[in-house]
Amino acid sequence: MDEKNKSRQATLPPSLNERPTLKTIAFMTGLGITTVSRALKDASDIGAETKERVRLVAKQVGYQPNRAGVRLRTGKTNVISLVLSLEEEVMGLTSPIVVGISEILASTGYHLVITPYRFSKDALAPVRYVLDTGAADGVIISRTEPNDPRVALMMERNFPFATHGRTEMGLAHPYHDFDNEGFAYEAVRRLAELRRRRIVLLQPPQHLTFHRHMRKGFDRAVRDFGIEAVPFNSVDIDNSLVEIRAAFETLMSAPDAPDGIVSGSGAGSIAVIAGLEAVGKRLKHDVDMVSKVPSDFLSWLRPEVITMNEDIRHAGRELAKAVIARIAGTPAEELQSLSKAV
Amino acid sequence: MDEKNKSRQATLPPSLNERPTLKTIAFMTGLGITTVSRALKDASDIGAETKERVRLVAKQVGYQPNRAGVRLRTGKTNVISLVLSLEEEVMGLTSPIVVGISEILASTGYHLVITPYRFSKDALAPVRYVLDTGAADGVIISRTEPNDPRVALMMERNFPFATHGRTEMGLAHPYHDFDNEGFAYEAVRRLAELRRRRIVLLQPPQHLTFHRHMRKGFDRAVRDFGIEAVPFNSVDIDNSLVEIRAAFETLMSAPDAPDGIVSGSGAGSIAVIAGLEAVGKRLKHDVDMVSKVPSDFLSWLRPEVITMNEDIRHAGRELAKAVIARIAGTPAEELQSLSKAV
DNA sequence: CAAGGCTACTGTATCGTTACAGATTTTGCA
DNA sequence: TGCAAAATCTGTAACGATACAGTAGCCTTG
Numbered sequence: 001m002d003e004k005n006k007s008r009q010a011t012l013p014p015s016l017n018e019r020p021t022l023k024t025i026a027f028m029t030g031l032g033i034t035t036v037s038r039a040l041k042d043a044s045d046i047g048a049e050t051k052e053r054v055r056l057v058a059k060q061v062g063y064q065p066n067r068a069g070v071r072l073r074t075g076k077t078n079v080i081s082l083v084l085s086l087e088e089e090v091m092g093l094t095s096p097i098v099v100g101i102s103e104i105l106a107s108t109g110y111h112l113v114i115t116p117y118r119f120s121k122d123a124l125a126p127v128r129y130v131l132d133t134g135a136a137d138g139v140i141i142s143r144t145e146p147n148d149p150r151v152a153l154m155m156e157r158n159f160p161f162a163t164h165g166r167t168e169m170g171l172a173h174p175y176h177d178f179d180n181e182g183f184a185y186e187a188v189r190r191l192a193e194l195r196r197r198r199i200v201l202l203q204p205p206q207h208l209t210f211h212r213h214m215r216k217g218f219d220r221a222v223r224d225f226g227i228e229a230v231p232f233n234s235v236d237i238d239n240s241l242v243e244i245r246a247a248f249e250t251l252m253s254a255p256d257a258p259d260g261i262v263s264g265s266g267a268g269s270i271a272v273i274a275g276l277e278a279v280g281k282r283l284k285h286d287v288d289m290v291s292k293v294p295s296d297f298l299s300w301l302r303p304e305v306i307t308m309n310e311d312i313r314h315a316g317r318e319l320a321k322a323v324i325a326r327i328a329g330t331p332a333e334e335l336q337s338l339s340k341a342v
Numbered sequence: 343m344d345e346k347n348k349s350r351q352a353t354l355p356p357s358l359n360e361r362p363t364l365k366t367i368a369f370m371t372g373l374g375i376t377t378v379s380r381a382l383k384d385a386s387d388i389g390a391e392t393k394e395r396v397r398l399v400a401k402q403v404g405y406q407p408n409r410a411g412v413r414l415r416t417g418k419t420n421v422i423s424l425v426l427s428l429e430e431e432v433m434g435l436t437s438p439i440v441v442g443i444s445e446i447l448a449s450t451g452y453h454l455v456i457t458p459y460r461f462s463k464d465a466l467a468p469v470r471y472v473l474d475t476g477a478a479d480g481v482i483i484s485r486t487e488p489n490d491p492r493v494a495l496m497m498e499r500n501f502p503f504a505t506h507g508r509t510e511m512g513l514a515h516p517y518h519d520f521d522n523e524g525f526a527y528e529a530v531r532r533l534a535e536l537r538r539r540r541i542v543l544l545q546p547p548q549h550l551t552f553h554r555h556m557r558k559g560f561d562r563a564v565r566d567f568g569i570e571a572v573p574f575n576s577v578d579i580d581n582s583l584v585e586i587r588a589a590f591e592t593l594m595s596a597p598d599a600p601d602g603i604v605s606g607s608g609a610g611s612i613a614v615i616a617g618l619e620a621v622g623k624r625l626k627h628d629v630d631m632v633s634k635v636p637s638d639f640l641s642w643l644r645p646e647v648i649t650m651n652e653d654i655r656h657a658g659r660e661l662a663k664a665v666i667a668r669i670a671g672t673p674a675e676e677l678q679s680l681s682k683a684v
Numbered sequence: 685c686a687a688g689g690c691t692a693c694t695g696t697a698t699c700g701t702t703a704c705a706g707a708t709t710t711t712g713c714a
Numbered sequence: 715t716g717c718a719a720a721a722t723c724t725g726t727a728a729c730g731a732t733a734c735a736g737t738a739g740c741c742t743t744g
Contacts, residue, residue, distance in 0.1 A: 022730070022732095031694090032693065032694045032695075038693090038732090046691095047691080050693085064475050065731075066729085067475070069730030069731040072414050072699045073699050073733085075699085086444060092437030094440060098426075098437075099436070103428060103458075111457075113454065113455050113456075114440060114444055115453075133361075133406050134361070135453070241642065267639070273643065300613065300615075300616050301612060301643045364700070365700080374724045375700090375702095375724085375725090376703095389721080389722060408700050408701070411699075411729095412700080412701055412702080414699090414731090415700075415729050416729085685744100687744095689741085689743100690739100690742095691741095692738090692739090696733105697734090699732095700729105701728100701729090703727090704725105705724105705725095706724080708721100708723075709722075709723095710719100710720080710722090711718105711719080712720085713718090714715100714718105
């Protein structure tokens with residue numbers, strides 16, 4: 001039959017009320033598919049008037065590039081993957097970070113994909129998955145360690161990513177971090193100002209980088225203000241609330257109990273308060289407390305606690321901006337930011 | 343040159359340490375690409391021994407189907423989209439639902455994509471986007487309304503979805519919902535048991551379906567237990583904490599203030615407590631309160647409040663299971679579930 | 685006015701997969 | 715033995731996009 005009479009690529013009228021493709025626009029404008037493709041990306045070898053016409057028709061029919069097509073041909077996924085531990089689900093830091101990232105991605109072509117992992121020891125698996133399958137153009141990770149194998153892997157493969165938290169590997173990569181050192185220093189300073197003399201720190205787990213930062217700020221302030229740091233390693237902010245409460249019940253009922261507490265986590269603070277109140281101590285009277293918090297719920301219910309807010313949503317925004325810029329080629333050194341308590 | 347001597351599809355040895363494709367396996371096994379493809383999907387026209395061989399090699403080389411290829415050819419995205427309001431970010435219900443969904447999707451081939459929208463009036467936009475671009479195989483939405491245009495649209499297009507919350511459109515669709523009627527009824531019952539007689543309800547906004555459920559349970563209990571329901575419509579759980587506190591300050595300082603409170607939201611309860619305490623009332627003495635909560639933080643800080651837990655993570659799991667089953671063809675009627683406070 | 689260069693456009697091949705329509709060999713049975 | 719049916723396997727085309735290598739026409743320029 002009449003199958004060979006094509007001088008154009010696009011000969012058959014693409015049926016309406018199907019999703020428009022380049023072919024649709026090519027047919028409507030009488031141009032070649034290639035021309036339409038290049039016109040839409042504003043290539044230099046397409047006439048100005050043609051571009052205008054193509055853009056108009058594209059808009060008219062509501063053209064949106066088929067992501068699978070682009071991805072297959074170019075390898076670009078237009079996806080940012082947020083790697084999440086299903087366990088760090090204590091007091092939901094996830095919400096605000098997801099919201100922050102979404103806010104930024106909304107005005108770009110990127111989609112946000114959640115890539116979960118179940119146990120801390122599997123933290124590398126999701127990253128490997130993304131790298132091996134090319135599931136995303138960039139990755140955001142959290143719970144960063146000083147010597148983080150995920151960072152090493154992605155750097156080695158030259159894969160764009162940003163970390164919530166810093167590393168200590170001598171490698172420059174995009175990150176956003178809260179100034180935990182500043183937080184701890186300031187926290188101790190405030191307690192010192194309130195004439196507290198024996199201060200304890202509920203700190204992050206040892207293996208996370210920000211443990212060091214917080215510790216550093218705490219220790220420095222302790223020296224600067226002549227405070228006695230109460231040794232305390234039985235629990236950290238990753239322990240369950242029940243464990244934290246138990247530990248603080250013990251600690252606070254000892255004869256040499258601390259009179260000041262710095263808590264590195266809002267959720268942890270709840271358990272701390274429960275613990276100290278269980279042994280009859282009262283905030284502001286027997287003990288003062290400064291807590292880092294992700295939202296202001298604690299100050300509503302226990303205004304006696306001094307809170308310093310870590311804006312996780314802002315962190316999400318910064319991280320999203322950083323990965324995208326990294327993908328676009330911005331040097332990692334320019335994509336590192338720190339934020340203070342607000 | 344020697345370019346036409348192919349009796350096989352796969353002639354050129356696919357370079358190693360590139361991502362393996364069907365071609366790689368075809369080359370290694372000496373089979374055709376089609377055969378490999380069909381062998382891996384256990385098609386009936388492939389020999390048992392061949393299938394075994396193909397599976398072995400596939401596993402050996404770590405073959406994972408290229409999603410873009412599959413998606414382009416079949417239209418199947420292997421993506422579930424969670425449609426999220428960037429505003430419902432009060433007290434993060436997002437975290438647990440994301441975690442719950444992820445838990446289920448982890449053992450399937452599905453990825454989770456977050457599709458956000460900014461303002462309530464744009465709620466339809468993300469759904470339309472997914473439908474128009476084929477961005478996902480299924481959608482999960484929340485903040486369901488009795489007559490929900492999103493539901494209408496997806497039903498009309500016969501697109502798989504599940505809703506967090508029910509509708510009242512006479513259409514059967516998959517949903518998971520918390521038994522808000524049961525919650526409110528039980529809440530009032532408990533307050534009645536504590537000899538409270540004038541009870542107020544901090545309810546969801548009128549336009550959401552579960553407003554009706556909660557209201558219904560509340561009103562029925564009020565009748566059953568001979569309680570006086572205190573009229574209160576100045577704020578709902580979608581108002582800011584500051585607004586809620588202000589409203590409750592006013593309410594609780596009135597001469598005929600309620601002596602019992604039912605709160606439909608954990609975050610809202612915080613503001614309620616702040617409000618009543620600001621005017622000198624005390625929980626358990628002047629007033630009792632029952633609150634629906636998504637986590638147990640409230641009972642740690644205000645054990646005087648009676649809490650009833652809504653397991654959002656479980657809801658996420660149920661919703662994920664429901665969409666997937668719907669995609670697989672299970673009738674909507676079999677994918678509807680309700681859960682009670684735990 | 686020929687040669688070269690520029691502008692504007694286009695066809696072909698390809699990414700990885702699967703639907704479809706064969707093709708080849710083996711088996712079953714009269 | 716002959717031949718249809720069954721059992722296996724395979725090539726081609728297509729999904730939608732883009733990289734690449736053109737082509738055609740027109741304008742300079744010496």
